[in-house]
Amino acid sequence: MGSLAGIEPTSLTGPLFSYFYSLDDTTRFRSVVAMADLTARIADQSLERAKIILRRMMWNLNDESGGIGWGSCEAMGEILRDSDILARDFGSILLSYIDPCGNFLEHEMLQRGVLWGVGTILETQDIGVESAMTNLAPFLGSSDPIKRGYAVRAMSFCRNRSDRLKPYRFPDQIQHDQTMIPLFDGWFMVKVSIAALALPDHDRTESGMFIES
Structure with missing residues (x-):
């Protein structure tokens, strides 16, 4: 990321958005992280310009945009995780994409992207934690193991952020789900079992959660 630091931020926005459409998971997730870093730099100069980037991501998720919106939710989560100010304005919008009574994404x-993004914002932000937990729960029954795993990741962060949710236990089928899914660790894609994601934090660390790179 350091190699991008000397480049004018506004000249990077377009190229980074294009990498959101990469078929390579590592490239796509790295571009998401780079976009979050870029948006933070822009926010230091102009909060309104940073908001424009987030609005573009929202627009990409609309049918009217003509696009699919790949990477938009992941990037929103990454940006909002590290900005309390932007999270106050846009956090509820990101969470609405898993809300059947909100802007639920049916694609x-x-x-997958919205589940990842929701999990990422919930690492640090306390916005709508309990309602998010409710809206995430149905994804535990998904036939798509990646959605199951991303929902578990997000719900684990919910559990960490609310005293009322701390006693929550995942269903037995999740606690024993040894399906391996790809997970971005901040720079590389690794593989982890869904059961490992369901472990409490201290047990997860001791278990050596990330199995393969």
């Missing part, structure tokens, strides 16, 4: 593949 099966986009649901």
